Amino acid sequence: MNSSASTKERILTAAELLFAQRGFDGASLRQLTAAAGVNLAAVNYHFGSKDKLVEEVFRRRLDTLNAHRLAALSKVAGQPGTTLETVLDAFIRPALALSSDGSGSLFMRVLARAFAEHDDHLRQFLSENYGHVMRQFTAEFARLLPGLSREELYWRIDLVTGALTHAMSGFGMIQRKGDVSEATHREQTIAHLIRFAVAGLSHP
Amino acid sequence: MNSSASTKERILTAAELLFAQRGFDGASLRQLTAAAGVNLAAVNYHFGSKDKLVEEVFRRRLDTLNAHRLAALSKVAGQPGTTLETVLDAFIRPALALSSDGSGSLFMRVLARAFAEHDDHLRQFLSENYGHVMRQFTAEFARLLPGLSREELYWRIDLVTGALTHAMSGFGMIQRKGDVSEATHREQTIAHLIRFAVAGLSHP
DNA sequence: CAGGGAATCAAACGATCGTTTGAGCATACG
């Protein structure tokens, strides 16, 4: 573990890794603090409790990830030339950039876990703090797909979200062919996901 | 809890509910046996260990679910009039029938959990025992989509699987409009999922 | 009716969990 970073940062990085590997319950504070090279009591000292640590793991990544998403969305939302592709790009690209980062490459896996676990407390935390992001994207999808009923739109967004979350949680796991660069691979993946999402959202 | 069923059956039913609600680690054998109305030691007596119980929870549902899927697939696979829709129907309909059963309505949620948790032991168990099912469906998809490369096909199947797993894990949660019957609602959902999957698999 | 294997039971096992404690250390400020 990086011994130059601060204790809080080392704990967050080790927690992200272990939460991705073993889940929130499965990763103990003793494994976690040992991997981070800090004392066991450091978690409760710096974060208050294990639950607060979990929230902070999400906050560290989602604050900037969703800020990037909204920044990209604001550049295209409501504009005349905007298409489904450009809106989906605003949603997908920041997530895959984070996954390619090396630093945050495991976070999408953690997010997929929280997505599958129907834990009420965690869902409420995510909804309260980041629900407005999905709401803004949904509004733009509704504008670009005027033929769909509200119910039909929610259905399709739910399905697309499930597919993207699942796919992005595995990004970085699959070995890419040696003759393409990381950037090229990412662009191809983004194109894949966008085409799939467009087909799922806009089929007749 | 149903006190007329056998102890093993009562344990499996209570385990399915609690695994869906709290996860495999989160549900303790004490909560589980209390909910089932059986003694704490009954789990280790009848199943050997908690891990074996988890496997049995999957086996009880997946044996019949996948048998139904393969039976439906064998009726259409390779036939001249077969389309993507009929193959997807063979895959989706048995799962939603199980979800509508009342008895097994929570199992798809458990399956979605196992899907998100990248637990090696559980994945190996599922792959060894039920991997041939997805292999047969994949072969039929490949036959119906000759224009796609193997890599492209795997990509799309992975995305569709993620979407369907996510959607079916929430089936039964959403309140349906009061004027449609359970059967009608299920048919509409199947139609929804099939159309989405067809669009995701076959877009140009 | 008697005997015996299957099933259930309360109780306890050692291990591990998240959390708390209080002493010890460092660094900065008067």
Place this chain on the structure above:
DNA sequence: CGTATGCTCAAACGATCGTTTGATTCCCTG
């Protein structure tokens, strides 16, 4: 220099975990 303040540390807390034990009850069969 003395002393606050922020942080780290080993150790222990009570609770809960999965599992095991040995006695007891149940039920079928001869």
